[in-house]
Amino acid sequence: MTLAQRYRDEGxxxxxxxxITASPQGRSVDRRWVRRVAQVLDIPFCVAGGIRxxxxxxxxxxxxxxxxxxxxxxxxxxxxIDALSRRFGAQCVVVGIDSQLTAEGYRAYQFTGDxxxxxxxxRDVLGWVREAQSRGAGEIVLNCMGSDGVxxxxxxxxxxxxxxxCRVPLxxxxxxxxxxxxxxxxxxxxxxxxxxxxxFHDGAIAIPELKRALRAAxxxxxx
Amino acid sequence: MTGTVxxxxxxxxxxxxxxxxxxxxxxxxVSADAREIAAAGRVVLPGVGSAADAMHxxxxxxxxxxxPTLTQPVLGxxxxxxxxxxxxxxxxxxxxxxxxxxVHRLQASAARPVPHMGWNRLASSTSDPLLAGVGPEAYxxxxxxxxxxxxxxxxxxxxxxxxxxxxxxxxxxWGVQFHPERSAASGARVLENFLGL
Numbered sequence: 010m011t012l013a014q015r016y017r018d019e020g021x022x023x024x025x026x027x028x029i030t031a032s033p034q035g036r037s038v039d040r041r042w043v044r045r046v047a048q049v050l051d052i053p054f055c056v057a058g059g060i061r062x063x064x065x066x067x068x069x070x071x072x073x074x075x076x077x078x079x080x081x082x083x084x085x086x087x088x089x090i091d092a093l094s095r096r097f098g099a100q101c102v103v104v105g106i107d108s109q110l111t112a113e114g115y116r117a118y119q120f121t122g123d124x125x126x127x128x129x130x131x132r133d134v135l136g137w138v139r140e141a142q143s144r145g146a147g148e149i150v151l152n153c154m155g156s157d158g159v160x161x162x163x164x165x166x167x168x169x170x171x172x173x174x175c176r177v178p179l180x181x182x183x184x185x186x187x188x189x190x191x192x193x194x195x196x197x198x199x200x201x202x203x204x205x206x207x208x209f210h211d212g213a214i215a216i217p218e219l220k221r222a223l224r225a226a227x228x229x230x231x232x
Numbered sequence: 233m234t235g236t237v238x239x240x241x242x243x244x245x246x247x248x249x250x251x252x253x254x255x256x257x258x259x260x261x262v263s264a265d266a267r268e269i270a271a272a273g274r275v276v277l278p279g280v281g282s283a284a285d286a287m288h289x290x291x292x293x294x295x296x297x298x299x300p301t302l303t304q305p306v307l308g309x310x311x312x313x314x315x316x317x318x319x320x321x322x323x324x325x326x327x328x329x330x331x332x333x334x335v336h337r338l339q340a341s342a343a344r345p346v347p348h349m350g351w352n353r354l355a356s357s358t359s360d361p362l363l364a365g366v367g368p369e370a371y372x373x374x375x376x377x378x379x380x381x382x383x384x385x386x387x388x389x390x391x392x393x394x395x396x397x398x399x400x401x402x403x404x405x406w407g408v409q410f411h412p413e414r415s416a417a418s419g420a421r422v423l424e425n426f427l428g429l
Contacts, residue, residue, distance in 0.1 A: 017416075022351055048251045053373055053414045073247035075375075075414060098281050100347045100375045147347045147377075176340045178349045201345060231351040231371040 012210065013046050013054075019216040021052060022231055025078065025150070025204060028058025029122030032081040037065050040072045047073020055103055061089070063096050070097065078150060080105035081119040084130045084137075087144060094145025099177070104146040108134045108167065109154040115167060118154065134167075135174050142177055149175055150204060152182040160186025160208065168198035180204050188219050192226045236427065237272035239299075240264040241279050241312070242289040249278055249309070252413035256420060258427055264293045274304055274426065279311030283335070283378070284323030286311055300330050305429040306405045307362075313400060313407030314378060322378050330405050333383045338376070344393040347377045352410075354398050357388035362406050362425050363399065370418035372398070372410035379409060 016024055026046065028038040038058035046054065056069050057078035066077045077097075083089050083104055093102045107118040115134035120126040130137075138149055151171050153164035163184045172179050178201040181194045185205035194203050208214040223230045238249055240262050253260040260276065261268070269275055277299065279286050290296040299306070308316045315327045320335040327335075340346035351371040357363050372390075379396040382389045390398035390409065400407040406426070412419035 044247070047248055048254070051252065051255065051414065051416050051420060053375070053411070070245045071247055073245060073251055075245065075248065075411075096281070099377060100349065148349060176345055177347065178345045199342075201350065232369070 010045065010049070014049055016209065016216065017050055017052055020220060020232065021209075021216055023052060023202070024050065024054040026054065026056050026058070027078075027122075028056075031059030031122070033120040033123035033126045035059070037061070038069060040068050043069055043072040043074050057103075057105060061086075063092050066093050066097065066101075070101065076101050076103050076148070078103035078105045080107065080121075083141070084117060084119050084132065087140065090141055090144035090146055094147070099145050099147030102146055103148040103150055104141040105150045105152065106134060106137060106141075107152045107154055121152075121154065135171065138171055138174050142175065146177060148178045148180065150180040150182055153184060156184030157182070158207070159184065160213075162186065162190040163194040163198065163200075163203065165193060165198045168194065168200055172199045178202065185214070188214060188222045191219060192223055192228060195223070195228045196226070234271070234273050236260040236274040236276065237269050238262045238276045238278055239269060239290075239295065239312075241277065241286045241315075242281065246278060249276065249413045252420070252423055253427075256424055256427065264289075264295065266294050266298050269295065270298060270302070272304060274429070275299075275302055275306045276426075277306060277308040277312035277315060279309065279315060281311065282322055283311060283314060283320040283325040283327065286315060287325050287327060290315075290328075296328060300328055303404055305426065307426050308405070308407035309413075310376060310409060310411055313397075313409050314380060316400070316402075316405055316407050317380055320378060331380075331383070331385050331400060331402055331407075333380060335378050335380050337378050338392065338396075339394075341393060347375055348379075348392045349375050351415075352390050352392065352398075354388040355391045355395065357399065360387050360399075360401060361429055362401065362408075362422060363387065364425050365421050366418060366425075370421075372408075372412070372415040372418055374398075374410045376409060 055076040056074040061082040182204040388399040
């Protein structure tokens, strides 16, 4: 809650709440908490974590979330994307993809919130991006696991390939460590938004400073 | 006529709109009851979901006939704004017909993905009490796949590859394509202006 308020005041354009252990633990994100966050936030926010049905999604949206993001449950049951999109509209339905390079190319991974249960889904990332869109996803968040947590920059090459296959907004995730990484991912990969967590949580990058730098680099951002 | 009523058009996330009014110190009730809506001081027509679904629900509740006859300030938000027009290409739906013209689907391109999702400034704006204090530097949050072209009742367009209606008004009916409840301080200003109409 404190973080949510801090980011709102610092000028974040959207907040995403990942309850990353929800899917591996077979539960869904806590709605009372979603409601408390919705009461104080006046920017869009997306909730992810163990949403496995239209009813799960409805509860989270009714609690005040803007969008819901599905990842592991959509890999297990791709029809979930169709059902959510039909009921709430594509603009509500984000598909998160955890992508990692394997001997066979980039593959989507499941249950990445728990290292002991993380497993490869056998789905090719580009194929999954296309399928998710045709099933009604309104946004794709691509988390590049190879660059996640190491703060050496977004995986520009992979994001660019996904951008070319993606007709809906694409959000880059994984690898942000410095202000120039954000400028690079907008400029070189053409993504619509860039997501980061740890560099904001620990104060390594301040949002107002990041936005000033992006504007100076000619990238339009909300002040 | 008292209070603000949010029409329950069946979409999820009416809570975020209620919370936005609460943050402004105003309570807003959610209702699909024709008498309660007719008696409200102000009416909000929200809408997340599809035009066909929302119109179906409004008709089933007898509200499709009621809404065009309202005389108090009415604010359509996002899909709620689109429903004010004659028709929508989304499901080939006949809408409320308060505003002339039809809503079309946005054309996706490499530079302009659809849904249009993000923060934009208004391309220009006509002076109106709903937009009091909203300057050219104000950003609003848009999330939509369908839109109305600019027309005689457009107060402010927004540019997304093509010019689109961002704010419309005909007499006591206003509409905004963006989500004021998710547009930080600039959105709060619009809602506050609405409460003062």
